[in-house]
Amino acid sequence: MVAGAVSQAFSSRSARRGWIGFALFLPSLLLMLGFLFYPFALNVYTSFFSKHLIRPRNKFVGFDNYVYLFDRKYFWLVIENEIIWTVFSVFFQVVLGLAVALLLNQKLRGINIARAFVILPWVTPVVITVLMWKWILNELYGIINHILMGLGLIDSAISFWSSPAMAMGTLIAINVWWGFPFMTIIFLAGLKSIDPHLYEAAKVDGASPWQQFIFVTLPGLKHFIAVAVLVRTIWIFTFFDLIWIATKGGPSYHTTLLPHLTYLQAFQSYHLGRAAAISVILILCLVLYLIVFFRVYRHEEQA
Amino acid sequence: MNWAQKRKMMRALNYALVVLVTLIVLFPVLWMVSSSLKTEADLFTLPPTLLPEPVSTEGYESALERPTFMVALSNSIVVAIGSTILTLIMTLHGAYALARVKFFGRDFFAKFILCFYMVPAILLVIPIYLIMRWMHLADSIIGVMIIHTVINIPFCLWLLRAFFLTVPSELEEAAIMDGASIIGAFYRIIIPISMPGVAAAGLFSFIASWSEFLLAYVLVTSNANKTLPVVLAEEIIGFEMRWQALLAMGVIVLIPIFFACLLFSRYLIEGLTTGAVKA
Known part of the structure; x- marks a missing residue:
């Protein structure tokens, strides 16, 4: 009984630690995904379009x-x-x-x-x-x-x-x-x-x-x-x-x-x-x- | 010549070689400093003199009278210090989580941080410009500060994680047993112990932001928001270079970096080595 309670307390604590860990890391991760990974993907996508920096032209042109x-x-x-x-x-x-x-x-x-x-x-x-x-x-x-x-x-x-x-x-x-x-x-x-x-x-x-x-x-x-x-x-x-x-x-x-x-x-x-x-x-x-x-x-x- | 004398000679030669190589490597910097202290007439005298005679501060005066330069100087100070603080806040916590707390996908993230670090800035320039324009931050020093923070995060995360991994975990476990929270243990025990790592990460962020050219060049269009590298680059690219003021500006930009670097050269080398060797 006692051993079970202790291990339960520990596991709930480690679950909480997991959340805290993720929460601590999340800001860095979001910034990296938003400003590093997303641009990267956007580049590949845009390369198949005829797109102008200022005018709203956006046409698929293949290669x-x-x-x-x-x-x-x-x-x-x-x-x-x-x-x-x-x-x-x-x-x-x-x-x-x-x-x-x-x-x-x-x-x-x-x-x-x-x-x-x-x-x-x-x-x-x-x-x-x-x-x-x-x-x-x-x-x-x-x-x-x-x-x-x-x-x-x-x-x-x-x-x-x-x-x-x-x-x-x-x-x-x-x-x-x-x-x-x-x-x-x-x-x-x-x-x-x-x-x-x-x-x-x-x-x-x-x-x-x-x-x-x-x-x-x-x-x-x-x-x-x-x-x-x-x-x-x-x-x-x-x-x-x-x-x-x-x-x-x-x-x-x-x-x-x-x-x-x-x-x-x-x-x-x-x-x-x-x-x-x-x-x-x-x-x-x-x-x-x-x-x-x-x-x-x-x-x-x-x- | 006996053995001891020969040995002494070799040693002296070696010293001379080290000093000579150091001087050659530093020559462009030394020459800029010396030239920046000459009068305008002396600057363009042939043959050039090695040392300024008389020493003149004309160049520095005209640099400091230039409004674009002064604005850029204060922008650069704000951006570099601001992004360093932001980077440290983000990465201290993030790196601690990566080093100590188990969470879903942690090992995957830890590995991929370095890939983020290796992504060349030129690939990001256009999308970042579009994102920043969309967020109405394109032509602002806040935007530049955020972007400098982002590009510094991967390396600092990784550097600090390496530092935290060297701290024995018994230390926090003991503190947690004594009733401290995880966060409390982190602030009161881990950060003070990892000060060299924190210093290295801070120094990196500061130097990187202070020197960064491409992203600031693309993002900022109005003079009020330009940083030092952008203003200087535009002067260099321009048709007529005003050498005296420019050389003085160059020295002013270099001063904080060189002092930081000489004071913390041990951390810098340590950080760079961990940065490259374990990659």
Whole structure:
């Protein structure tokens, strides 16, 4: 009897706890569903309609929006830009991030101060990042042009934004500066997780520092590199702010990415259907990327 | 050269390398600060001088005299602080529920939070604009505040849940045995113990909101409601850049972030690492 009463009291208490738990979580859940999931679904739906931002036009058009985009020459240029921008940015962020992580992983007095300073680019607002790089790279008064000319490397000042290739290269460089500290932080955590005995064993076997890096450090970091590449690729592929503020996608679509195309269609042409179609294409690209990524990753794990 | 001397040399070289790399990484920031303190004439002198000589506050004066900038500054302060407080209220409770209280679908939600976090902002811009217009919040700082709260919720939920999971549950059980309610135990025991996590989550929300560009850019159209990143971006995109004032504005925008970051760099790194490594 007594035991039954106690367990009954407990179960009613746990039922109440369940309700309280749900009630506590509900506000966050509702906000996420309303503002994150619903928009997502709305995008897919809208992409099959001819819809205007201001006028009340809303007509089902099937795949017309997609066909329209595939017929545009600039659409394929944008896809090409996406690949160049994402691959080079991620690659150099990983390389630079790893190099700096190895440098900062040493046991030196005051190294924590250096670590705190090195993450500053990553918390710098993108707007400010663009502002200071535009000042440094200014054709007339920029310090970079001045240094390069002083060293005799160039004869006349470089105009960093004029040609398509130059503009893309400059943007990638800025993006690498801005994003590499994220990699450094992840890799520092990864380096800490490697068993120091492995290095000692490698040293006993007569491994050079380079061999230690190849056979101990890199395999130890594999998981961390994979996570960092995965997260950063998605962010960089869909990164709107940096390029928009620096070049607005110019010269003539040569630094435009899918996000900019979405923005242009929605808020300059007011063509919501097409903008939504671009969003859906963007999602499909990401899904494809995720499938390939996990295939390769699983394959590597098994190997 | 004997072994000890060689070792000392290596150490010195290493130090020099660390300092050099740090300086190179920080160079754009340092150069902006130095340039912002020059007189207008010195700013455009060739060759440029490394340090401002004489130091001038012209740039800061003209930045602070600009009404658009001052309005944006106060908007940004309100939005960033407001959305940080809202985010913390929401996610402290939500994360506690996710970590401790069993309810229907909990584990599913816990897993899917990160998917929400990964959704790129550009995919949300149009629908959010439409929703906000429908709610008559499109061109208002309240709307921006709500949206910043929403985009910060997933990460903070997840970060705080990870923190709460590290707190031994015996602590609350003891308090509940002593007659405290679940909520009471949460406020009096869990939150004080998890202060590092709360600080990290708050810092993230603040920095994210203070820097956020795209959503504020799309939502707000009138000058009275623009935030700092929007106003600065418009100046940069515009035809004529007024460098002296702009560089000063840049420094002003950076100051709160850099101080917060240096003061709390340990939490920030900890939060980022939990954020990325366990994903």
